[in-house]
Amino acid sequence: MNTENRYHWPHKDLLDVTQLSRPDTLHLLDLAASFQEINTRPVKKVPTLKGKTVVLFFVEDSTRTKTSFDVAGKRLSADTFALGKSGSSLNKGESLKDTALTLQAMSPDVIVIRHSSSGAARYIADLLPCGVVNGGDGWHAHPTQALLDCFSLRQAWDNTFEDRTLLILGDIAHSRVARSNIHLLTSLGVRVRICAPRTLLPAGVDHWPVEVYTNLEKAVRDVDAAMCLRLQLERQQAGLLPDLAEYSRRFCLGLGHMELARPGAKVLHPGPMNRGLEISDDMADASASLVLNQVAAGVATRMAVLYLLATRNDGGRA
Amino acid sequence: MRLCIKNARHLEAPVDLLVDDNKIMTMTPAGHHAAPEGCEIFDACGLVLMPSLIDAHVHLREPGFEYKEDVASGLEAAARGGFGAVMCMANTKPVNDTASVTRHMLDRARQSHPHGPRLLPIAAATIGLKGETMAPLAELKEAGCVAVSNDGRPLENTELVRRIMEYGADLGLILIDHCEDPHLGRGWIMHEGDVSGLLGLKGQPPAGEALQAARDIMLAEYLDIPVHIAHVSAALTVDIIRWAKERGVKVSAETCPHYLLLDETALENYSTQSKVSPPLRTAHDREALREAVKTGIVDILVTDHAPHAAHEKDGTLDEAPCGFTGLDLALSLTWALVDEGVLTESDAHRLWCRRPAEIFGLPWNGFAPGDPADFFLFNPEEAWIPSRETMYSKSLNTPFLGQTLRGRVKHHWMGGRKLF
Numbered sequence: 001m002n003t004e005n006r007y008h009w010p011h012k013d014l015l016d017v018t019q020l021s022r023p024d025t026l027h028l029l030d031l032a033a034s035f036q037e038i039n040t041r042p043v044k045k046v047p048t049l050k051g052k053t054v055v056l057f058f059v060e061d062s063t064r065t066k067t068s069f070d071v072a073g074k075r076l077s078a079d080t081f082a083l084g085k086s087g088s089s090l091n092k093g094e095s096l097k098d099t100a101l102t103l104q105a106m107s108p109d110v111i112v113i114r115h116s117s118s119g120a121a122r123y124i125a126d127l128l129p130c131g132v133v134n135g136g137d138g139w140h141a142h143p144t145q146a147l148l149d150c151f152s153l154r155q156a157w158d159n160t161f162e163d164r165t166l167l168i169l170g171d172i173a174h175s176r177v178a179r180s181n182i183h184l185l186t187s188l189g190v191r192v193r194i195c196a197p198r199t200l201l202p203a204g205v206d207h208w209p210v211e212v213y214t215n216l217e218k219a220v221r222d223v224d225a226a227m228c229l230r231l232q233l234e235r236q237q238a239g240l241l242p243d244l245a246e247y248s249r250r251f252c253l254g255l256g257h258m259e260l261a262r263p264g265a266k267v268l269h270p271g272p273m274n275r276g277l278e279i280s281d282d283m284a285d286a287s288a289s290l291v292l293n294q295v296a297a298g299v300a301t302r303m304a305v306l307y308l309l310a311t312r313n314d315g316g317r318a
Numbered sequence: 319m320r321l322c323i324k325n326a327r328h329l330e331a332p333v334d335l336l337v338d339d340n341k342i343m344t345m346t347p348a349g350h351h352a353a354p355e356g357c358e359i360f361d362a363c364g365l366v367l368m369p370s371l372i373d374a375h376v377h378l379r380e381p382g383f384e385y386k387e388d389v390a391s392g393l394e395a396a397a398r399g400g401f402g403a404v405m406c407m408a409n410t411k412p413v414n415d416t417a418s419v420t421r422h423m424l425d426r427a428r429q430s431h432p433h434g435p436r437l438l439p440i441a442a443a444t445i446g447l448k449g450e451t452m453a454p455l456a457e458l459k460e461a462g463c464v465a466v467s468n469d470g471r472p473l474e475n476t477e478l479v480r481r482i483m484e485y486g487a488d489l490g491l492i493l494i495d496h497c498e499d500p501h502l503g504r505g506w507i508m509h510e511g512d513v514s515g516l517l518g519l520k521g522q523p524p525a526g527e528a529l530q531a532a533r534d535i536m537l538a539e540y541l542d543i544p545v546h547i548a549h550v551s552a553a554l555t556v557d558i559i560r561w562a563k564e565r566g567v568k569v570s571a572e573t574c575p576h577y578l579l580l581d582e583t584a585l586e587n588y589s590t591q592s593k594v595s596p597p598l599r600t601a602h603d604r605e606a607l608r609e610a611v612k613t614g615i616v617d618i619l620v621t622d623h624a625p626h627a628a629h630e631k632d633g634t635l636d637e638a639p640c641g642f643t644g645l646d647l648a649l650s651l652t653w654a655l656v657d658e659g660v661l662t663e664s665d666a667h668r669l670w671c672r673r674p675a676e677i678f679g680l681p682w683n684g685f686a687p688g689d690p691a692d693f694f695l696f697n698p699e700e701a702w703i704p705s706r707e708t709m710y711s712k713s714l715n716t717p718f719l720g721q722t723l724r725g726r727v728k729h730h731w732m733g734g735r736k737l738f
Contacts, residue, residue, distance in 0.1 A: 097632055117634035118507075118518040119588030138636075139518030179518060203521050204512030 009308040013125040013132040016141040017184040025150070025184065028304050032151050035307070036300035038075060049078035052109040052310045056082040057100075058135065059090060060116045064271055064295065065135050065145070069112050072302035078109075078310065096120065097127060104128045109310040113137075118176075131309035139174045145270055146180035148301040150188070152293050153225060156266045161188040165262075167219050168194045168210075169253055170229030170278050173202040177270045178229060182210055195219035196251070199240040216251055221260045225290075227268040228253050228279045244277060254280035258288060266290050321734060322353035323360050326367035326695060328685070329663055335367060335685070335693070340733035342689040362695050365728060366663070369683035370402025370435070370692035371670040375469070375494070375548060375572060375620035376645065378404070378437075381422060382411025387625040387712045389423060389437060390430035395623075395645040395711040397737050400727045402435050402692040403680060404623075404645070408442035409470040415442035415453040417461035424462050434692070434732030438680070440494065443468040443482050449475060452482055459489045464678055467494035469548060472530060474500050480537050487543045492678065494546045495534050497555070498596065499526040507635050509597040513582040519635065524552030524603065527596055531555050535562045535569050544568035546677060549622050551577050551596040553606030560615045570617045570677045573607050575651035576642055576717070578660070580604070584717055590631045590638035592717045594624075597640075608660050611669060617677060619669040621648045625713030642716045646709040651718070653698055653725040691734035700726040 007027045011019060020028070038046055054073040058066050066082060073080040083103070085091055090099050096115075103111060110131040113121050118138030125132035136142040157164055166185055172178045172194050182192050186209045194201070195213040205212055213219035220226055231247065241247050258265055267279070267289045275281045284291065323335040325348050332348035336357070344351075353359050378392035389406075396404045406423065408414035414423065420439045427437035441458035443466050445451045455466055466486045473479050473496075483493050503522035508514050510521025531547050535558060538545040547559060550573045562569045576594065581601045584592035592598060610616040624641025631638050652670065655661045661669070675682035683689045702708055704719050730737045 095629070095633060096637075115634070117636045120634045122588055123634055137518075141518070173515075174518075176518060179516070202515035202518075203510045204515035207512055208515075 009312060012309070012312065014143050014305055014309065015121050015125055015132065015134045017143045017146050017180050020184070022187060025147070025188065028147060028301070028308065029151050029154060031304040031307065032147070032297070032300040035303040036296070038303075039296065039299055044075055045077060046075070047077045048307060049073065049076035049310050052078040053107070054078045054080045054306060054310070055103055055108045055111045056080060057103060057111050058082065058114040059085045059096075059120075060114045060136070062114050062135065064298070065114065068295070068298040069133075069135065069302050069306070072299050073306055075299070076303055076307060078306065096123070100124050100127055104130060110306055131312065133305055133309065136176055138176065139179070140176050141180050142176040143180050144298070144302055144305055145177050146184040147305070148294055148297040149181055149227065149268055149270070150184055151297040151301050152268065152290050153185075153266070155293070155297075156290060157224065161185070161190045164224045165191040165193065165222065167223045167226040168192060168229065169216065169219070169226055169251060170196055171200045171231050171235060172196050172205070172229070173200050174232065174235070175229050181227065182208065186210070193219050193223065197241070197247075200235070216253070216257060217260065220253070220257045223261045223265055225266040225268060226253055226258065226261065227270075228273075230270065230272060231274055231278045248277050252276065252278055252280055254283050255286060258283070268294060270294070319734065320354060320357040321360065321731075322357045323362050323367060323695070324348065324353065326362035326365055328367040333367065337691040337731070337734045340691050340735070342683065342685055342687060342691050344687060345685045364697065365695040366698055368400065368694055368696055369667060369671045369685065370694060370730070370732060371400045371649070372674040372680060372682065373401050373404045373621050373623065373645065373648070374618060374674045374678060376404045376406050376623040377409065377625065377641070378406045378423075379625060380410060380426060381419065385712070386627050389426035391710065391712045392623070392645065393427060393431040393435050393437060395709070396435045397431070397730055398710045398727060399645045399647070400649045400694045400696065400730065401645060402732055403438055404435060405438045405440050405464060405678070407440050407467060407469045409447055413442045413446050414439055414463070415445050415447075415458070417457045420458055420461035420463055433735050434737065438464045440464065440469070441466045441491065443473065443493065444478070447471050449473050449478065452478065452485060455486055455489055455491055459491055463491065464680070465494050465546070466491040467496065467548070469494060469496045472496050472498040472500050476533060476537070479534055480541065483537060483541055483543045483545060490679070492544050492546050494548050495531070496548050497527050497530040497534065499529045502526040502529070506597065507593065508585050509582045509599045511582055511600055513586060517585065517588070519585075522597055524554050524599060527552050528554040528558050532558045535559070535567055538569055539565065539567040542568070544570065547571040549574060549596055549620070550607065550610075550616055551599050551603065553603045556606050556610045556615055559610075563615065571615070572618045572620045573611060573616050574620055574622050574644065575648055575655070576644075577607050578604060578611065578655055579651060580717060585635070588635050589717065590633065590635055591715060591719065593635055593638050593640050594642050595640035608655070612661065612665065617669075618674045619648070619652065621645055623711070625711055626715045627713060628715075631715050643709070643711045643713050644716070646711055647704060647716060647718055647723065649696065649727065650702070650723040650725045654723070657724065692732045694730040695728050696725060697728050698725045700724065702726055
């Protein structure tokens with residue numbers, strides 16, 4: 001690698017997109033693009049992280065994020081092993097601190113943590129010397145999801161973020177995906193709109209760098225992409241919604257809505273989808289849908305993240 | 319035994335204080351009179367003379383949670399912090415809802431600190447603090463309780479609040495009211511606002527405090543019985559109290575130094591040391607509270623001393639318990655407000671001594687002849703850092719841990735006897 005092009009990744013951990021400078025983000029997306037090529041080869045494995053250990057510490061349930069990190073690590077030849085709450089001593093009442101210290105004693109290079117508590121990844125990162133990736137903490141942040149969404153949009157938008165408008169639709173208040181995407185994409189110049197009933201909007205949203213809508217037809221007009229968020233069904237039990245059918249009637253994104261958007265506009269969803277609730281069945285499968293592109297982008301993006309954190313102390317190979 | 323404190327500073331003036339046996343004899347301008355013959359003389363040059371403070375809201379954790387704090391360690395922290403009396407809440411294990419628990423607390427205090435500070439237990443308002451059945455308040459009063467409260471758990475049942483106020487009034491027990499709507503923001507971690515929105519944490523709206531304060535203030539007006547609003551944190555509650563006082567309602571209120579110094583941004587780094595109930599609120603709330611204590615709308619300062627063990631605060635924000643330790647720090651934090659010009663030394667006397675004594679009918683030292691000789695000397699210039707080495711509480715759960723504070727209590731007398 002040319003010394004002049006050598007990029008120094010300054011972060012021990014990836015906890016939140018707010019820690020990333022614009023050059024950090026663009027470098028990471030470029031790196032993900034180079035790793036994506038590996039995923040198209042007949043033999044999808046390189047020795048880049050051979051001898052490195054990645055722990056997938058998922059205290060909260062996850063299918064796609066955990067699998068995505070697992071595949072990402074293995075494609076780079078890292079040794080990965082997964083630990084969940086049920087398989088760990090957390091289930092026996094051990095504290096998060098002691099479980100994390102136990103994991104650290106096995107000398108991992110990177111720990112990916114998902115936890116239902118906002119701030120849990122930061123707590124672990126402050127405690128441990130190894131790299132920590134936030135795989136989603138409470139309602140707070142999901143940085144790799146935002147990065148993969150950004151990666152998908154960058155490809156769909158021909159590498160341009162300026163003059164683009166994204167609508168994020170659904171349960172913004174309880175969404176770490178929304179918080180991370182709003183920060184990352186607005187920092188790259190994207191105009192972001194959000195749309196939800198007021199009961200699903202967070203406190204202080206008037207001070208966020210977004211346009212706030214409560215009417216989907218108005219919100220979707222002339223956007224370049226719409227991102228649906230999964231509605232957790234317990235929101236109705238919590239008294240935030242009167243009825244799921246009513247929510248669907250007001251906020252389920254369908255093909256008709258996208259006719260109001262700009263030509264060629266795309267649709268994203270972090271999954272898993274509630275078809276017919278926040279996204280219509282035909283919308284989910286339409287050509288405008290980037291849902292499966294997001295999954296593919298997830299592996300490439302997480303390869304880039306693991307590479308940058310696991311090689312941080314290896315003499316600036318990045 | 320006679321004692322003469324010479325050259326102390328009191329309300330910005332140099333004074334000499336003469337103590338005869340356990341009472342104040344005279345306080346005169348420094349050098350005005352020679353000390354009587356045979357009198358013990360203590361030169362207090364450079365030190366501030368203050369009456370022993372009263373903390374109307376502490377949690378001493380004994381019985382049941384002695385690993386966090388016990389009566390002995392709590393009273394030691396109180397003495398070192400300048401407090402001559404502390405009123406301890408009933409959320410112990412067992413709850414202080416029977417005379418035997420009250421007597422146990424008082425016995426422990428007599429054993430560990432026979433000469434002070436005084437422990438003044440607060441009776442549980444309801445059996446087990448469950449909010450269902452009124453506790454035996456007469457029995458608790460006879461055993462030594464000085465007020466009644468369900469602190470830690472809001473009373474949902476308005477009819478029960480009314481009956482506790484009425485029954486307590488007959489006994490001279492004022493209700494110290496933990497005002498928190500139990501439904502609004504249930505499961506909260508911090509104040510609901512800009513910071514909670516960004517951090518992805520469930521918030522408690524300030525209206526939750528103001529709503530219940532308004533309810534109980536209206537009951538107090540209807541019944542013409544005093545009520546005391548605990549740990550006010552929100553500007554909206556201050557407005558309700560101001561409105562009530564203007565109407566002549568017998569309402570008093572307290573807040574804590576931390577609500578005058580910190581705001582919601584203290585949680586931006588997810589620090590469990592900044593998690594407290596009620597939560598730290600906005601800069602606007604902080605300013606409203608500063609004005610309220612200055613003008614007397616909020617009558618008194620309390621610590622709401624709530625010790626927790628280190629391992630309990632070491633975790634994620636949603637798991638960590640609410641509460642700050644406060645007895646060791648209260649005066650230094652108050653002095654920070656004096657240094658800032660928010661309060662005067664005289665305000666500090668009023669907020670920490672005169673008004674709590676008036677509200678709860680307690681003896682206090684106004685440095686008039688015959689007043690109890692409960693006082694301390696304070697060095698306002700001494701810098702110190704809260705740590706295991708410098709604090710006397712068993713627990714160190716405070717957002718001020720490791721920060722440099724100014725002002726330390728150097729010597730404390732109670733009943734004319736030197737505690738240290």
